[in-house]
Amino acid sequence: MKRKTKLIHGGISGDLHTGAVNVPIYQVSTYKQEGAGNHKGFEYSRTGNPTRHALEELIKDLESGKRGFAFSSGMAAITAVMMLFKQGDHILLTDDVYGGTFRVMTKVLTKFGIEATFVDTSNINNIQEAIQKNTVALYLETPTNPLLKITDIKAASTLAKEHGLLTIVDNTFSTPYFQVPLTLGADIVLHSATKYLGGHSDVISGLVAVNDDALGNDLHFIQNSTGGILGPNDSWLLIRGIKTLGIRMEEHERNAKKIVSFLSKHPQVEKIYYPGLPAHPNHEISKRQALGFGGMISFDVGSEEKASNLLSKLKYFTLAESLGAVESLISVPAKMTHASIPKERRAELGITDGLVRISVGLEDVDDLIEDLKQALES
Numbered sequence: 001m002k003r004k005t006k007l008i009h010g011g012i013s014g015d016l017h018t019g020a021v022n023v024p025i026y027q028v029s030t031y032k033q034e035g036a037g038n039h040k041g042f043e044y045s046r047t048g049n050p051t052r053h054a055l056e057e058l059i060k061d062l063e064s065g066k067r068g069f070a071f072s073s074g075m076a077a078i079t080a081v082m083m084l085f086k087q088g089d090h091i092l093l094t095d096d097v098y099g100g101t102f103r104v105m106t107k108v109l110t111k112f113g114i115e116a117t118f119v120d121t122s123n124i125n126n127i128q129e130a131i132q133k134n135t136v137a138l139y140l141e142t143p144t145n146p147l148l149k150i151t152d153i154k155a156a157s158t159l160a161k162e163h164g165l166l167t168i169v170d171n172t173f174s175t176p177y178f179q180v181p182l183t184l185g186a187d188i189v190l191h192s193a194t195k196y197l198g199g200h201s202d203v204i205s206g207l208v209a210v211n212d213d214a215l216g217n218d219l220h221f222i223q224n225s226t227g228g229i230l231g232p233n234d235s236w237l238l239i240r241g242i243k244t245l246g247i248r249m250e251e252h253e254r255n256a257k258k259i260v261s262f263l264s265k266h267p268q269v270e271k272i273y274y275p276g277l278p279a280h281p282n283h284e285i286s287k288r289q290a291l292g293f294g295g296m297i298s299f300d301v302g303s304e305e306k307a308s309n310l311l312s313k314l315k316y317f318t319l320a321e322s323l324g325a326v327e328s329l330i331s332v333p334a335k336m337t338h339a340s341i342p343k344e345r346r347a348e349l350g351i352t353d354g355l356v357r358i359s360v361g362l363e364d365v366d367d368l369i370e371d372l373k374q375a376l377e378s
């Protein structure tokens with residue numbers, strides 16, 4: 001099955017009982033048992049729900065995994081994955097991970113004795129040097145947010161395997177349409193499905209896929225024990241969103257490339273970050289491991305003042321957190337998504353006050369370019 005077909009026919013399509021072409025919303029908490037313990041595969045909706053199950057089968061198929069799981073948010077998914085570990089374990093993470101991931105690792109999981117170190121994983125030597133005796137997992141985000149750095153998933157997971165570590169990849173920015181980490185050696189792939197997978201700024205959710213049965217059983221045990229599941233309505237919305245992921249990703253990227261070409265020539269733009277640019281330091285790796293460069297662009301206009309001027313003049317780019325939806329969004333990472341990261345740390349990472357990030361939507365790209373032009377020049 002080719003990629004676009006899988007988005008529509010992967011997982012469980014339709015309803016066996018009625019012939020409905022879509023999986024129905026099973027708005028139900030419990031299931032009748034014929035005798036104690038004798039049920040049709042579903043007993044209680046925290047443990048399993050048919051609509052959520054259809055979504056879990058779909059993400060499993062899209063990510064070429066063995067088991068899939070749906071959670072109430074990307075952070076719930078990340079937290080559930082971290083519950084695979086125990087007190088005294090050490091996790092090595094990409095340095096400019098999503099702000100919420102940095103926060104849960106440094107402010108919440110530390111209370112349970114799970115240690116974390118953050119390194120620039122786009123340089124494999126940094127991973128090698130940071131592995132400790134108690135390191136159990138390597139957690140990658142690639143491309144990163146907001147600097148769009150790329151880590152070589154194959155090289156990193158090979159190194160991780162040599163040291164007996166699990167490799168976890170946050171695949172939110174690329175989506176399985178462009179990048180399939182489990183086929184590159186990763187053990188666990190996860191998403192904030194709130195972004196491209198949902199695609200319409202209407203649902204908060206997280207998805208996970210694993211390529212190992214034992215890991216799948218452990219994660220199901222955690223999902224059922226801790227209970228951060230996705231409800232049937234939201235599961236249905238995600239299944240619906242995912243059907244158009246292919247055409248959306250292609251169009252996001254087509255628009256992004258045209259905007260990058262416009263911004264690259266604009267005198268008000270000091271620096272531009274996009275993996276599709278041949279000048280991007282990890283361009284070759286990105287080309288090798290992904291089928292597309294995506295729809296996220298960051299650029300530096302030089303100062304906080306210039307960034308806020310730009311924001312106030314734009315018409316079609318909505319100032320908002322989040323990304324990956326049909327409408328174009330703009331954010332200032334230092335003030336928004338990365339505000340929970342201390343200022344000194346942001347400076348180390350290169351997240352300046354003049355850095356803006358855009359999530360290119362599906363509007364007509366000529367309107368988007370016209371809008372950026374008038375805002376940059378006023």
Ligand SMILES: *Cc1c(COP(=O)(O)O)cnc(C)c1O
Nearest residue numbers: 073074075098170172192194205
């Ligand atoms: C948004 C995001 C998350 C967190 O997901 P939520 O659905 O907001 O909980 C994690 N990783 C990345 C890369 C994100 O963009």
